[in-house]
Amino acid sequence: MAKSKQTYEEIRQKRMEENKKRMEELNLTKLSQSLLSKPSPVKKGKPRTFRPAAALTPVRRSPRVADMSTVSYKELPVETLERTRRSYSSRRRGFGVYASSEARAYAIDKAEQIQSRLGADFPSFLKPMVQSHVSGCFWLGLPVYFCKSHLPLSDEMMTLEDENGDEFQTKYLARKTGLSGGWRGFSLDHELVDGDALVFHLVSPTRFKVYIARAYDSENNENKEDMEEDNEGKENIDNDKNSDSKHLDGIAKRTRASRK
Template identity: 40%
Template sequence: MAEPNSYEEQRRRHVEENKRKLGELRLHHLSAAVRDAAVKPMPTKQLKLRKAAAPPAPTRRSGRVASLPRQPDYRNITLPPDLVYVAEEARAYALTKAKELKNQLCSDHPSFIKPISNYAATSSWLNIRSQVNKRYLPWSDEMIFLVDEEDGEFQMPYYALRGSFGTGWKWFAIGHKLADGDCLVFQLVEKTKFKVYIIRGSSYYEKDHC
């Protein structure tokens, strides 16, 4: 009968030893904390609404740029769906009138004539290489101004290698409703500024030519 008592005694000692070790490691406190955390509901996190950002302030223009006339906004202007071609008589009439005007301009400022085709009236480029002596034009790429008969200024790049006006010409053409058969007279009034006179091909039909 001594063996069962000895076994029970050993078992009791093992249990007490384990309890002592658990106490040293404080694992029973950790398990209790985990149990309490599982039962305790997590607090609901409130969402914060972000305020809409204020619209950016208008871009400040430098004194030199601010002094220039504000460019018209042609972004909402669409090109006509159908291209219209004028008769050769109307084209020749506009060219003749352009030559007469060119002869009346001050000879101190070089000038040239540029007939307008449907392509030139709707393109983003205007090549002037063959119409004017290159010595009057900038030798490198530079911003230039076209000034219409109402003194409205239109800024656009001039590309020396191509001998043409770039982006900005399209808005000038649309804004002035240039069409096939028109003729433009360009007069170089400053190093990078041209005065532009428009002779309409359609003016042929306003005369007694029909």
């Protein structure tokens, strides 16, 4: 064991001497001493610049959207815009109210009078309005017999012309026999309500002349009649009061004469 240990020490010592000779040949010892003698330069600290926080957005790897601006999902306060208040007439205030049977009958009677004056040169039909035609009003069904006899066999754009000459484009659906797109605008613009009656006069294959009979005109007439009846009732009451006062005056005069 001693011999093996001695040989190890001898081998180690020889290697150290060989390494030292190689370092001297390469001048590595001098270089290491020169490096140790030089002081290390003092590093100047750079001022720290504050950078804005990077947006936490996913990296766009697709070249198709790489050049596009990134979408921000940050919640921002929304500026509320002032909405202009629309003025509605008394008819629109009653929108959604079901018409009475008297008002509905009045409008139909008025529409029949309008239809009778149109003549038979061009076909026409009468269409009373119900809530489904004017509330939501995306659809207006037409009489099937009229559609089969006079209207196009395929879908077509129809023109609705009112009594003032204003025109509205609507979509006629042949299979469903009714007006779809554009009917809402016509209904809202003319303030149609439940109980109104319309006369559709087909003046050309794709043009209707539309006449409107208002249901609530009858309320004005009824109000006038009620006012007239109230006035007549007041006049009768006044006449009765005058006759009663005259009768009492006559009785008082007779009693005074009998006392004398």
